[in-house]
Amino acid sequence: xxxxxxxxxxxxxxxxxxxxxxxxxxxxxxxxxxxxxxxxxxxxxxxxxxxxxxxxxxxxxxxxxxxxxxxxxxxxxxxxxxxxxxxxxxxxxxxxxxxxxxxxxxxxxxxxxxxxxxxxxxxxxxxxxxxxxxxxxxxxxxxxxxxxxxxxxxxxxxxxxxxxxxxxxxxx
Amino acid sequence: xxxxxxxxxxxxxxxxxxxxxxxxxxxxxxxxxxxxxxxxxxxxxxxxxxxxxxxxxxxxxxxxxxxxxxxxxxxxxxxxxxxxxxxxxxxxxxxxxxxxxxxxxxxxxxxxxxxxxxxxxxxxxxxxxxxxxxxxxxxxxxxxxxxxxxxxxxxxxxxxxxxxxxxxxxxxxxxxxxxxxxxxxxxxxxxxxxxxxxxxxxxxxxxxxxxxxxxxxxxxxxxxxxxxxxxxxxxxxxxxxxxxxxxxxxxxxxxxxxxxxxxxxxxxxxxxxxxxxxxxxxxxxxxxxxxxxxxxxxxxxxxxxxxxxxxxxxxxxxxxxxxxxxxxxxxxxxxxxxxxxxxxxxxxxxxxxxxxxxxxxxxxxxxxxxxxxxxxxxx
Numbered sequence: 001x002x003x004x005x006x007x008x009x010x011x012x013x014x015x016x017x018x019x020x021x022x023x024x025x026x027x028x029x030x031x032x033x034x035x036x037x038x039x040x041x042x043x044x045x046x047x048x049x050x051x052x053x054x055x056x057x058x059x060x061x062x063x064x065x066x067x068x069x070x071x072x073x074x075x076x077x078x079x080x081x082x083x084x085x086x087x088x089x090x091x092x093x094x095x096x097x098x099x100x101x102x103x104x105x106x107x108x109x110x111x112x113x114x115x116x117x118x119x120x121x122x123x124x125x126x127x128x129x130x131x132x133x134x135x136x137x138x139x140x141x142x143x144x145x146x147x148x149x150x151x152x153x154x155x156x157x158x159x160x161x162x163x164x165x166x167x168x169x170x171x172x
Numbered sequence: 173x174x175x176x177x178x179x180x181x182x183x184x185x186x187x188x189x190x191x192x193x194x195x196x197x198x199x200x201x202x203x204x205x206x207x208x209x210x211x212x213x214x215x216x217x218x219x220x221x222x223x224x225x226x227x228x229x230x231x232x233x234x235x236x237x238x239x240x241x242x243x244x245x246x247x248x249x250x251x252x253x254x255x256x257x258x259x260x261x262x263x264x265x266x267x268x269x270x271x272x273x274x275x276x277x278x279x280x281x282x283x284x285x286x287x288x289x290x291x292x293x294x295x296x297x298x299x300x301x302x303x304x305x306x307x308x309x310x311x312x313x314x315x316x317x318x319x320x321x322x323x324x325x326x327x328x329x330x331x332x333x334x335x336x337x338x339x340x341x342x343x344x345x346x347x348x349x350x351x352x353x354x355x356x357x358x359x360x361x362x363x364x365x366x367x368x369x370x371x372x373x374x375x376x377x378x379x380x381x382x383x384x385x386x387x388x389x390x391x392x393x394x395x396x397x398x399x400x401x402x403x404x405x406x407x408x409x410x411x412x413x414x415x416x417x418x419x420x421x422x423x424x425x426x427x428x429x430x431x432x433x434x435x436x437x438x439x440x441x442x443x444x445x446x447x448x449x450x451x452x453x454x455x456x457x458x459x460x461x462x463x464x465x466x467x468x469x470x471x472x473x474x475x476x477x478x479x480x481x482x483x484x485x486x487x488x489x490x491x492x493x494x495x496x497x498x499x500x501x502x503x504x505x506x507x508x509x510x511x512x513x514x515x516x517x518x519x520x521x522x523x524x525x526x527x528x529x530x531x532x533x534x535x536x537x538x539x540x541x542x543x544x545x546x547x548x549x550x551x
Contacts, residue, residue, distance in 0.1 A: 008199030011216040012346070012367055015198075015223015021190045022228040027235075029183040030173045031247035032228075033191050035275035036295070043299035051303040056511035057518055059410055060255075060313045061306055065299075075180040080278060082188020083195070087282035090196035099284040102203050112287040115270025116277060116294020117301070119263050123274060124302045125309060126259025127249045127317065130273040131191075133256075135221065137249040139228035141322040141334060144251035148260045149221075155264025160210035163268070 022139060029075060032136020036123035038080035043120070045069035064124045076132075122152075173245070192279060194220075201279030203271035203287065210268060215349025222342035223367070230374045233335055237382055244483065245394035250317035251326075258312040270294070315413035316406060318421075318459055320483045328456035332379030339375035343368045395478050404474055406486040408498040409515070411461055412522040415440055421457045421484075427464040427473050428492065438463065438488075438495055439526065449473055454482050463488035463495070500528035 025033050048055055048067035055061050071077040091097040101108060123129040126148050128137060134152070137145030174183055198220050199205040208214030235241040267273055270291040272280055277295065280288025323334045343364050350361040364372060398404055406414075414422055415438070424441035431443045444452060446469060454460065460477065462470040462485065470487045477485045488494065497503070502519035505512045520530040 008202075008205070008216070009197045011198055011219025012223050012365065014194050015220040016227050016367060018191070018194045018198075018220060018224035019227020019231065021187060021194065022224055023231040023235075024190075025183070025187045026228070026232065026246050027241060028174050029180075029187065030245060033187060035273070035278065036299070039274065039295045039299045043296045046296075047300040047303050053510045053514050054303045054306060057514035058306065058310065058315075059413070060252075060310070060315050060317075061303060063317070065302060073180060075184045078181045078184035079188035079191070080275075082185040082190075083192035083275060083278050084188075084282045085185070086189035086192025087196040087201060087279040088192075089189075090193040091201070091279075091283035094197070096196070097284050099286075101286045102280070102288075108287050109290045111269045112272070112277075112290035113294040113297070115266040115268070115272070116274075116291035116296075117298030118266025118294075119270065119274055119291075120266075120295040120298020120300075121302050121305055121309075122259045122261070122263025122266055122298075124259070124299060125313065126256040126263060127252070129263065129275070130221070130267070131275040133249050135224055135228075138225040139232060140243065140246060140248045141229070141324060141331075141338075142249050142251060143321045143323055143326045144249055144253065144256045144317075146323060146338075147253055148256050148263075151257055151260035152264040152267060155261045156268040157210050157212075159265050159268035160207065164211075 018135075019139075022135060025136075026139075031075065032132065032139065033079060034076050034128060034132025034136060035080055035083070036120070036129035037076035037132050038074070039120060040064065040124060041066050041074045041077050042069070042071055064127065191275070192282070195276055195279045196283065200276045201272075201283050201285070201288065203280065206267075206273075206276065207271045210271070212352050215346065215353060218345050218349050222345055226339055226342045226371050226375075229335060229338065230371060230378070233331065233378055233382075234374070237378070242394045244320070245397055248320060250319050251321035252314050252317035255309075255313040255317075258309060266294075266298070314417060314419055316410045316419075318484055319403060321457075322483075325483055326457045330379075330382070332382040336375045336379045339371050343372060392479070395475065398478075404471075404478075404485070404487050405489045406461055407489045408494040409519055409522060411438070411488055411495075412499045412526060414461075416522060416525055419459070421459050422461065423458050424461045424463070425452070425473070427462055427469045429469075438492075446473060449476055450480075452477075458484065460485040461488055462486070463491045465492050467491040467494075499523055499526055501531055502528070503531045 022033055025031065044065040045067055047065055052067065055065055055067060088097070119129065126133055127144065130152070133142070133145050134149045138149060195201060199216055200220060205214055205216050209217035232241065232243055236243045270277065272288060272291045274295055277288050277291035281292050323329070324331050327334070346368060347362065347364065354361055422440070424438055425444045426437050426441040427444060427446060428435070431437070437443070460482065462473050464470040467487060467490050470491060474485055474487045498519055499522055502516060502523050504516045508516065516530070523530045
């Protein structure tokens with residue numbers, strides 16, 4: 001932290017602001033915010049090329065993996081594009097943009113890939129991730145969302161505590 | 173709500189930008205912040221998530237009780253508890269490994285971080301490999317998820333009580349966070365902060381004023397939108413799969429006229445006449461499936477139930493006629509493509525389970541045949 005950069009804002013204030021954005025999304029778009037849905041809309045058609053039969057044979061799978069590729073008309077893809085634009089501007093303006101890896105511990109990149117892959121599968125099974133299911137579904141009192149929130153965090157905490165890496169802790 | 177004629181980008185991109193800016197400003201694109209949460213040292217994630225959920229939830233319930241918004245028209249993730257439990261465990265493992273979630277991985281990548289980009293790439297791979305992993309996980313997945321299942325419909329508790337309980341849980345999580353972050357236990361850590369007190373007051377006053385204890389009856393335009401989206405339908409194969417898997421809460425109502433003891437009914441169905449529909453009690457967590465000959469009576473009954481506030485009700489598409497054609501005597505199309513073949517295989521398995529007769533060629537000798545003229549596209 002030796003360089004000048006602005007500090008992160010208070011979590012509660014950010015949470016209230018995010019709640020207002022979520023509310024605005026419900027009012028103007030009729031749906032909540034999300035993230036993993038955009039991956040389904042773009043990676044799904046790729047999967048469909050190799051396993052169309054598998055997807056067609058299971059209604060539950062077809063429900064989760066869209067096979068038509070039309071990202072420019074897909075609300076959730078465009079919204080995630082907005083997230084990337086917003087984060088890029090915010091990181092630039094706050095002096096936090098940096099081409100780097102967050103920590104140089106060995107295996108950080110492969111852990112990130114593996115973690116991403118597990119989240120991709122888990123989010124498809126659960127009909128959403130921490131954004132679309134936990135935040136948006138949680139605010140709508142969806143039963144599935146309120147099962148997902150404690151269970152996903154409890155698993156993440158357990159895995160983190162079991163795989164504590166002392167080198168990481170020294171760095172932070 | 174913005175009409176469909178306007179391109180989705182008009183709402184999606186500004187909302188996404190605001191979402192991205194807030195995640196970046198709060199530090200959630202930084203895996204150290206998320207790892208700090210998982211280790212119990214930094215409760216930013218809890219503050220942002222529960223702050224957002226409680227704010228949006230209170231905004232929704234107050235706006236709905238004022239009649240400004242109809243919550244039943246909002247898109248909502250479906251509920252399939254075993255699949256979502258397995259999904260949550262797999263997701264949680266990935267969340268711990270990456271120390272980023274799908275949204276914040278995009279924020280990290282947009283901030284120039286290579287590990288963020290790696291997690292985004294992993295998300296693509298994991299999503300694309302979901303069909304390949306399906307044979308392993310499909311045991312947990314039910315064929316048709318429950319649409320619109322909420323804590324209110326599943327527990328039977330009044331909306332006001334649920335809102336108060338969730339707000340209290342969120343405030344408690346934030347207080348625990350402060351206690352775990354500050355090693356010296358200052359007295360102020362124990363008390364709700366101003367925003368937390370405001371949230372508790374809003375939740376409590378909602379519970380007191382909301383005497384009806386449930387969301388206002390859905391407006392007819394929302395019901396019309398649901399019909400337009402065909403969210404009210406279940407097809408015969410999906411219903412067969414639900415019956416076979418003994419889906420909890422499933423209740424099938426047969427609305428045909430002139431039923432007697434010799435009439436074939438879908439297994440597990442109960443006969444209900446249109447005039448008795450009003451006296452049908454729907455328990456929390458129950459999912460109704462309605463059918464009639466072609467589907468017209470069932471569709472009318474669906475609207476009546478929906479106006480009564482019953483949310484989890486579906487109409488069997490094309491009624492008994494579809495059950496006969498697709499489950500009891502499915503037919504392989506004469507020029508089958510891959511997806512038609514796969515559908516037939518699925519139908520064949522279900523058909524045999526229900527004692528039907530799958531056919532490779534149209535065959536008049538099949539015991540249950542339905543004159544094509546009876547097939548009506550009623551809804």
